Amino acid sequence: MSENQQEQGELKRIIEALLFASDSPMSLQQLQAVFPELDAPRKQAIQQAIDSICLDYQSSAIELHQVASGWRFQVKVDMASWVARLFIQKPPKYSRALLETIAIIAYQQPVTRGDIEEIRGVSVSTYMIDTLLDREWVKVDGHKETPGRPALYVTTKQFLDYFNLASLDDMPALQELEALAIAGEMAI
Amino acid sequence: MSENQQEQGELKRIIEALLFASDSPMSLQQLQAVFPELDAPRKQAIQQAIDSICLDYQSSAIELHQVASGWRFQVKVDMASWVARLFIQKPPKYSRALLETIAIIAYQQPVTRGDIEEIRGVSVSTYMIDTLLDREWVKVDGHKETPGRPALYVTTKQFLDYFNLASLDDMPALQELEALAIAGEMAI
Amino acid sequence: MLSIPEEIPFRAIVDGKPYQELPKDLYIPPEALDVVLETFEGPLDLLLYLIRKQNLDILNIPILQITQQYMQYISIVGELKLELAAEYLLMAALLAEIKSRLLLPRKAEQIEGDEDDPRAVLIRRLQEYERIKNAAEALDELPRLERDIVVATIDTSIVKVQRPKAEVQFQDIVFALQGILKRADQLSHHVITKEPLSVKDRMNQIMKQLDVQPSLLFKMLFTYEEGRPGVVVAFLAILELSKAELVEITQAEPFSELSIRVKNKAKAERV
Numbered sequence: 190m191s192e193n194q195q196e197q198g199e200l201k202r203i204i205e206a207l208l209f210a211s212d213s214p215m216s217l218q219q220l221q222a223v224f225p226e227l228d229a230p231r232k233q234a235i236q237q238a239i240d241s242i243c244l245d246y247q248s249s250a251i252e253l254h255q256v257a258s259g260w261r262f263q264v265k266v267d268m269a270s271w272v273a274r275l276f277i278q279k280p281p282k283y284s285r286a287l288l289e290t291i292a293i294i295a296y297q298q299p300v301t302r303g304d305i306e307e308i309r310g311v312s313v314s315t316y317m318i319d320t321l322l323d324r325e326w327v328k329v330d331g332h333k334e335t336p337g338r339p340a341l342y343v344t345t346k347q348f349l350d351y352f353n354l355a356s357l358d359d360m361p362a363l364q365e366l367e368a369l370a371i372a373g374e375m376a377i
Numbered sequence: 378m379s380e381n382q383q384e385q386g387e388l389k390r391i392i393e394a395l396l397f398a399s400d401s402p403m404s405l406q407q408l409q410a411v412f413p414e415l416d417a418p419r420k421q422a423i424q425q426a427i428d429s430i431c432l433d434y435q436s437s438a439i440e441l442h443q444v445a446s447g448w449r450f451q452v453k454v455d456m457a458s459w460v461a462r463l464f465i466q467k468p469p470k471y472s473r474a475l476l477e478t479i480a481i482i483a484y485q486q487p488v489t490r491g492d493i494e495e496i497r498g499v500s501v502s503t504y505m506i507d508t509l510l511d512r513e514w515v516k517v518d519g520h521k522e523t524p525g526r527p528a529l530y531v532t533t534k535q536f537l538d539y540f541n542l543a544s545l546d547d548m549p550a551l552q553e554l555e556a557l558a559i560a561g562e563m564a565i
Numbered sequence: 566m567l568s569i570p571e572e573i574p575f576r577a578i579v580d581g582k583p584y585q586e587l588p589k590d591l592y593i594p595p596e597a598l599d600v601v602l603e604t605f606e607g608p609l610d611l612l613l614y615l616i617r618k619q620n621l622d623i624l625n626i627p628i629l630q631i632t633q634q635y636m637q638y639i640s641i642v643g644e645l646k647l648e649l650a651a652e653y654l655l656m657a658a659l660l661a662e663i664k665s666r667l668l669l670p671r672k673a674e675q676i677e678g679d680e681d682d683p684r685a686v687l688i689r690r691l692q693e694y695e696r697i698k699n700a701a702e703a704l705d706e707l708p709r710l711e712r713d714i715v716v717a718t719i720d721t722s723i724v725k726v727q728r729p730k731a732e733v734q735f736q737d738i739v740f741a742l743q744g745i746l747k748r749a750d751q752l753s754h755h756v757i758t759k760e761p762l763s764v765k766d767r768m769n770q771i772m773k774q775l776d777v778q779p780s781l782l783f784k785m786l787f788t789y790e791e792g793r794p795g796v797v798v799a800f801l802a803i804l805e806l807s808k809a810e811l812v813e814i815t816q817a818e819p820f821s822e823l824s825i826r827v828k829n830k831a832k833a834e835r836v
Contacts, residue, residue: 397717442720450718450719452719457723465726468731476733476741479741481745497745512730540735548735549739
């Protein structure tokens with residue numbers, strides 16, 4: 190084994206240990222920052238280590254998965270029904286109202302509360318916005334320069350992490366709007 | 378692959394998933410109890426799966442290790458110094474939600490989780506309560522005599538010590554809070 | 566604009582005048598009516614339901630038919646004395662407006678673009694809402710933490726370093742509490758502004774205004790701060806009063822301002 194290969198093998202084990210030990214997903218940058226400044230591996234080398242780890246776990250019950258804020262080890266989805274038996278508490282269920290609200294923010298961001306109300310055709314409760322802010326799924330990102338300067342909401346990395354997504358581009362595609370072609374004659 | 382081998386392979390993946398998902402070590406008995414009673418593998422088969430997993434992780438950065446209360450995955454000793462660097466680097470930050478929760482417990486004790494939710498206007502996650510219990514800033518002090526007998530939370534001596542307070546009376550008085558209480562806006 | 570056809574049962578929303586029987590082409594089973602407001606996320610959702618239930622093409626919905634079904638639906642909900650959200654009334658007004666516009670003869674040269682077709686605006690909103698509704702369903706099916714995804718954890722207690730705990734100043738706690746109090750304050754104001762708008766109350770209010778001043782300009786009866794739901798409620802109240810022959814709507818000349826006048830002072834006392 191060449192010295193280089195040995196070094197890469199050691200780096201891989203360190204990255205593996207760090208990713209298992211961390212409470213939250215870690216980005217390449219965060220992984221790099223763990224090393225002494227003068228001795229830090231290049232990001233490319235870290236990425237190589239991650240790719241290699243991914244391969245190692247292919248047939249295992251867990252996988253190294255990339256979400257918005259970085260990489261995390263997680264139990265594979267096909268094991269979910271077994272793992273669920275460990276937990277007594279039922280997972281939270283989200284109301285349609287909440288899911289529609291977060292979907293609007295995710296797809297149309299930045300949006301104001303008024304924009305959300307316009308699309309849903311109903312008023313949006315303060316409770317709902319508070320719940321989303323509290324879960325850190327959305328945050329206020331500036332204000333719209335219209336009367337009242339309403340807050341503009343955007344989704345966060347935590348939102349993507351929660352839904353197992355690496356970026357907004359990974360969200361399910363919105364269906365295309367069918368073109369409106371109303372005949373000149375307006376039949377009743 | 379014989380049917381038996383296939384079954385053993387599947388069992389191994391389930392055991393691996395359970396051990397990674399569990400917060401605490403799991404004994405053979407606990408692992409067995411996860412399966413439906415009539416379909417549970419024998420302990421011997423579970424032990425075989427564990428032995429096989431141990432082998433799989435030989436060259437990895439983590440290992441399956443037996444402690445008094447059962448089996449758990451843990452970081453290998455030679456990786457400890459790297460993980461230590463990770464921990465030194467990342468002092469956690471409490472979320473607004475967590476600070477609000479401790480604030481309510483401090484000023485309104487004893488309170489139930491329901492009380493906290495009512496005052497905050499959003500649901501309170503188990504994780505938050507667990508973090509505060511872990512930190513020993515709050516403890517359960519009896520149960521409320523209402524349906525479900527919810528736990529009543531109070532702050533601890535450690536909480537006062539941390540903030541250098543001799544007693545709860547040393548907390549700054551919040552006049553606004555009193556005003557609101559008189560106005561009956563909040564269920565206090 | 567004000568000649569709303571008689572068959573639109575606004576009356577039932579206001580005073581719950583009893584129906585002899587349920588409309589036959591209502592697609593919602595009567596026993597399900599008491600849960601409808603929880604079942605539907607709003608007027609757009611209800612309209613989509615009515616359209617999809619009958620396999621109608623969203624791009625070519627028969628406005629008259631859908632309007633009638635919608636009106637029947639909300640009148641029955643109103644009859645069951647359920648608090649009907651202002652948003653539902655707003656949609657009723659919009660449908661009535663579209664219908665009445667379709668009934669009006671159009672000038673030949675007026676070849677309207679889609680944007681001017683009131684149906685086009687409604688259809689666009691329905692399409693956009695349905696898109697989000699489907700997206701929300703797709704989102705709900707993604708694997709997620711707490712339900713399908715469990716993070717793999719390992720024990721790190723062999724690591725000797727004391728993990729630093731979060732540092733908190735007592736000031737942080739005070740700020741957090743002030744944040745809650747501020748929110749609670751806003752919430753209580755919010756409740757006041759959200760007080761349901763009642764057509765009946767508004768009818769009384771208008772009659773009181775007319776007591777002081779027997780003739781008022783149409784536009785003076787609207788409080789724009791109440792937003793669209795408020796405008797709709799005021800509009801419905803005026804229509805109701807007109808229908809009950811308590812007020813009279815007059816116009817001095819074409820396109821001049823409408824004014825509202827007490828029609829029968831004696832009768833007005835009884836409202």
